[in-house]
Amino acid sequence: MNTLTFIFYFFMLTAAASATGILLSRNVFKAALMLLVCLLSIAALYVLSFAEFVAITQILVYAGGVLVVIIFGIMLTSKLSGKPLQVGHTNIFAAVLSGILLFALLANFITDDVFAVPQHAVETQGALQTIGTNFMTAYSLPFEIAGILLLAALIGAAAITSFMKSKKV
C-alpha cells in the first residue's frame, strides 16, 4: 500500500463518514459543515482520478458557492423563527428500507466484471486544455444552454423573491 492509495482510501472513508454524519446529525448547521467535508473529500478523490479541473470547480462552485448559499438559508430560516437548529427525523423505517434495498442492489450489480476493468493509470495529458476546447467545440451547445439555464434560474429566483418583497405576507 503506497501513500497514494492510502490517501485515496482516507478520503473515501472521510466522504462516507461525513455522509453518514449528515444522515445521523440532528443539527442543520453541523450537517451543512459535514457536507462541506464530504464535498472537499470528493474533490480530493477527483484530483486522484485525474480530474483536476472538476475538483477545482467542485471546491470553488460547490463548496464555496452552493454551500454558502445553503448556510445562508439555514441562518435565515432559523433566525426567522428563533427556534433552535434541531431537526427531527421521520419515515425512518421507510428510508432505511429503501436505502438499504437500493444499496444492496447497486452493490450487487457493481460487483459485475464490467466495472472491474484493470486500471491502466493513463495520464490524461493536457486535460485542462481539452476541457477548454471542448467547451468551445463539441460542447458548445450545452455550454450555451447552461447559460440560459442559469439565466432562467436567476429570473425564477428573482421572481419569487421580488414578489415576496412587494406583498407582505
Added chain:
Amino acid sequence: MMPSLQHLLYLAAFLFCTGLAVVMVKRNTIMMLLGIELMLNASNLNLVAFNRLYPASLDGQMFALFVIIVAVCEAAVGLAIVLRVYQHYQTSVPDEISELKG
C-alpha cells in the same frame, strides 16, 4: 497501483443511498436539499470515475462540470422556494406543509 474503480462506485452508491435517506428522513426542507446535493455528488463521482475507463474523450468530466452548474441553479431556485414557503407556513418541516392532498 490505484484502487479499483469499483471502490469508487461503491462509495458513490453509498453516497447516493445516504442522500436518498436524508431526503426522506429529515424533518427540514433545507436538510432535504443537502440530501439532494449528496445524490448529485454521487452521480458526479460516478461520472468522473468512469471517465478513467474512457480517457480518450473527457465526456464524463464534462458532464460532471455541467452537473455542478445545474446544482448551483437548483440550489438557488430551491432556496428561494424554501424561503417563500417559510414565510407562508412559518416552518420548514415538510410534513407540516401538506395542505394539498387527497
Added chain:
Amino acid sequence: MAQQWNNQLNDIAGSLSWFIPELILALFLLLLIALALFKTNRTVLLTCCMAGFILSGVGVMATGLSTQATLFGGMTRVDGLASYLKILIDLAGFITCLMSFEKPSTHRAEYFALLMAVVLGGHLLVASTHFLMIFLSLELISLSSYVLAGYSFTKAGSEGSLKYFLFGSVASAVMLYGFSFLYGITGTLDFSSQVFFDQLIAKDVPMVLFAALMVLAGFLYKIAAAPMHPWAPDVYEASPIPVMAFLSVAPKLAGLGVLLKFVLAMNLFGQSSADWQAIVCAVLLLTITIGNFSALRQQNPKRLMAYSSIAQSGFLLVGVAAFLPQGVHFMLFYASVYLIMNFAVFVYLDFFEKKSITSIAGFSGAGKNLTWPSIGLLVGLIALTGLPPTAGFTAKLFIFSALWQSYELSGRALLLWVVVIGLLNTVVSLFYYLRIPYFAFLKSGEPAEKQNNITFQNLLGFILVLLLLTLFFIPGILMGWINKINFVL
C-alpha cells in the same frame, strides 16, 4: 488537432441553420428580460411572447417534417417526430399566452420569460440524443416550471412549488445516476450512436436495466406517469389554471418524445434482454388505473383534471407500447388531440373559476345560467373520455388500434390485456369526467341572473371545441400531416 477543431466548428456553423427556431426562442427570452427592465405594459409583453412562439413554430414548419439531420456532433437531431412535437409545444405556449391575457398575477415579464424558457427546454429535449443535453434541457424545463407552478404567490402556490421542486430534484438526481452508469457501461453519452448500441449488445449486464429504469423514472416524472406521479395533483391544484394547462401539456409532450426515443434505443431493436414492451405496458396500466380511480371521488375540478392528466399520460404511452411506427404516428395524433382537449377544458374551467365556481358541486345549475361555456366544457370532457363525436374518440380508437395491430403481429397476451384494461378504464373515466356536466345540467342550482356568456376566453374555448369536432369528422387533415413523418431512431 487544428484540422479537427476546424471540422467541429464548421459542423457547429452548419448546425446553426437547423437551429433557427431555438435561436428565435432564446432571442425572445432575452428580449423579454430586456423589456422587464422598462415598465412595459402587458400587451407588449404578451404580443412579444406570442410572436416568439409563432415565429419559432413557423421556423420548425419551414424545416419540414420529413427532414433529418444530426446537429452539433451528435448532441441533438432534427427529425419529424421532434419537429412535430416542437410545433405542439409552441402551440401550447401560444394558447397559454392567450389564456394568461386576463390574469393579473401574470402580467410580469418574468412570467413570459419563464414560459419561453420551458418551451425552449421542450424544443431541446425532444431533439436531444445526448444524455447531457437531456439533462440540461430537462432541468431548464423543471427549474422554470417550479417557479411557474407557484405563480399565484399564495400559500398553496408556494407549497405546490416546493413539492414540485423537491420531487423533481430527486427524480433528476435519480435520472442522472442512471446516466452515469449508462455512460460507464457504453463509454458514450450519445444514445443514438452505433457505439452505444454495440456496447450494450456486448455488455448485457443487469446494471444496464437498472440504469435504464432510473433514467426512465426521470422521464416518467416529467410526464407525470406512475410511479413518478404523486407530485402532479398537488402541484397542479396549487398553480394558476393557465400554468396548470401549460404544465400538463408542454413538459409532458417533451418528456414523451424523449422517452420514446430512449425506450426505442434501449430496446435495441428487440435485441435487448429486458422486455421493454412489458415494462412500458406495466407503467401505462398502472398510470391509467391510478389516474382514473383516484379521480373518481374528487370534489375539486382542478384536482380532478390533475388526475385526468395522469391518466392521459398512460393513454399516450399506449402509442409507445405498440413499438410500431404506426404507434408513433397515432401517439402524435393523440398528443395533438390531447393538447386541444386539455386546453379546451382548462379554458372553460378558468372561465368558471372567474365566476367563482371552484368545486364540482358549485357547477349546479351552470348549464342554465352559463349555457354556452357549459356546453363547451361538456364537449371537452367528452373528448377526454374518448366518446364520439369528438376527436378524443378518434384518437383513442387510433392509439388502441395501433396496439391491437401490435398484438396481432406479436400475439402477446399482455397486449391484449392492455387493450382490455385500457378500454375498461375508459368506462371508469366516464364516471368522473361527466360529473361536472352532470352537476351543470341536471342539478339545479340557485337561480342566478343570466350572465354575459361572451368573453374572449369563450371564443378561445369555442375554437378549440370546434377543432375537436372537426378533427372527429376529418381526422385526415392531421393524420395526413403526421403520416409524412418518417421516424427512425
Added chain:
Amino acid sequence: MTALSFHTDPTLLLCIFAALLLPLLSFGASVLTPRQYSWLVSFNAPLLLLVSAICAAVALTSRWNDDPALFQITWFTVGDQPLSANILLTNTSLLMLVVVSVISFLVHLYSTGYMAGDNDLKKYFAMLGFFTFSMQGIVLADNLLILFVFWELVGFSSYMLIGHWTEKLAAGQASKKAFILNRIGDAGFLVGLMIVWANTGTLGITELLSSGSTYQWQTAASLCIFCGVIGKSAQFPLFSWLPDAMEGPTPVSALIHAATMVAAGVYLLVRIHPLFTPMALTVVAVTGMATAIIGSLAALFQYDIKRILAYSTMSQLGLMVMAIGIGIVNAALLHLFTHAFFKACLFLSAGSVIHALHRAQLRAHHHFDVQDIRNLGGLRQNLPVTFLTFLLGGASLAGIPFFSGFLSKEAILAAVWSTDSSVLSWSLLVAMVSVSFITVLYTFRMIWYIFMGEARKPLPVAPVEPPVIMRMPVVLLALCSLWLVVSWNPFDFIGWLLPEAYYTHVAWVTAFSVVWIAAALGVSYFVFRTARFDSNAILENAFYVDAAGSKVLGKIVQISATTASHIDRKWIDGLIHGSAYAHITIAHITGWVDRTLVDGFVNGVAYLSKGIGAFTRSFQAGKIQVYIFWAILAIIIFLIWTLK
C-alpha cells in the same frame, strides 16, 4: 347495379347537401331560439323544410333516370381500412329524398296549426327537424354503419316525439315500448352488420353488392339485418309498438309512423335485397304476409281512428315486405311511394277531425273521446273539405281505380301473379287478395262511421273546419293520391315512376281487381250503411244483406266475418294476451336481472372502484417525503420484477 359514374357536379351536390342538412339547421335553429320567441320556430322550421324539399326536387329532376352515381367521401382510415361515408344517388334514393322532404314539409306546415299553443313548441319542431335529417341520412347513406347510426337517430327522435306530451302517461309508456321493441330488432341488425364486416371487411352497400357471389353466411347476415327491419317497420312479431305510438301528436303519426320512418325498413330491404338468399327471402315474404293479414284484420275491429290507421299502415307495410320477399322490389317501392302520400293524407285528415272536434268540445264544455269512431258521425256537413280529403285518401288506400293505391297494389298483384306457381306464391296471392278486400271494408267502415249518418254524440257547438294552414297540406296530399302521380293511364302502373318492369301489366288481372274492389265496396256499403255501435254490427248487417237478396255475397261476408271475429277472439286476443303475458314475464325477468345482476354489477363496480380509488389516493397524503419514498420503492419493485 350498373357501372357507377363518380359524379361531382357541384350544383347537384349542393342540392343534396342542402336537402340533407337544412332539416338539421332547422333543428339547431329551433334549439337555439330563446324561449320567449318560441313562436318564431313555427315560421322558420317549415320555411327551411320548404327549401330542403325544393332542393331535393331539383336534385331529383336533374338526375332522374341517369346512371346511379356514387359520391365518395372517405371518412377516416383505421389502419389501411378506409371507412367511407359515400352518398349513393339513384332514382330510388332521390325519390325517397323528395318524398321525405315534401311530406316532412307538409307535416311541418300542418303542425304550425295543429300544435299552436303547445307548451313545448321548440322541442317539437326541433325533433321534427332532427327526425327529417336522420331520415334523409338513411336515404342517402351508402355505408351500412352510417345507415345504422342514422337508423338509431331516427329511432331516438321517434321516441322523443311519441312521448312529446310528457304529461300523458300512456304516451310515455308507448314511447318506451317503441324504444324497447326497436332495440330488440336493432340488436339483430347490429349482429348482422358484424357478420358482414367480419366476412367482407366492408360495410359499403355498393361495394358489398358489387361482388355478386353468394356465401354461406349471407342467410344469417340477411336474417339478422331483417330483424332490424321487423322492428322499425312494425312487422310480425314486433309490431305492437306501432298502434301504441299513436299516443303521439297526430302530425307525428302521419310523418313518422305512416309515411317515412316505418318505411325505412322497407327502403333498407330495397337497398340490400341482393344480399338476401332465397331462403331468407322466403322468411321475408312469409313475415310480410302474416303482418299484412294480422294488420288488416286488426284494423277491422278497432274503434280508435288512429289505431285503425296504424294497423292499416302495418298491413300495407306487410304487403311491401311481402313483395320484396318474392323479389318484386320495384312494386314494393311503388307502393311505398303511393302509400306515403295517401296515408299521410289520411292521418292528417284524421288529425283535422280530432282538432276540429277538440275545439268544439272546448267551447261546448262537453267531453267524450273524439278518437273513438263510435262517438262520431255525420261530420260531412261540418267538415266538407276534410271529408273530401279523407275520402280521396281512403279511396286510394282501398285501391279504387283512378287512385294511386290502385295502381301500386295492381303492380304487386301482377307481380305475384307472374311468379312461378308454388304453394307459397299461391298463398301469397290469396293473402294479397283477401287483404285488399278487408282493406276496402275497414276503410269504408271508418268513413261511414265518421262522416256519414247523424252525429251520435251531438255537440251544442258545431265543429268547424281547421284553419287554411292545416287544410292546405291535406288537400295537397289528397291530390297526390290520384293516379296521376304514377302514370298517365289510370289502369297501367307502367308510368313515369315505374318505367319498366320484367312483368307486365295483365289486362285481366286489372279487370279482376276492379270487379273485386267493386264487390268489396258493395259489401261494405251494405254492411256499414246503417252503422251500429257494437261489434256484432257486421254479423247483423250480414243478415240484412241476406234479406236484400244478395244471398251468396251475404254468405261470404258472414263466413269471413265470423272467421274474422273468431280469429280476432281466439288468435288475435290470444296473441295479444300471450304477448301481454310474455311482456309481463319479460318485464319481470328483465326487472330481476336489472335489480340483481345489473344493479349488483354496477354497485359492485362502484364499490370496487371506490375501494381502488381510496387505495390509490391513500398514497396522496400530501407529504412530499412519503411521495418520494413510494416512487423510489416502486422503482425498486419494478427492478426486482423485471430482473426476475
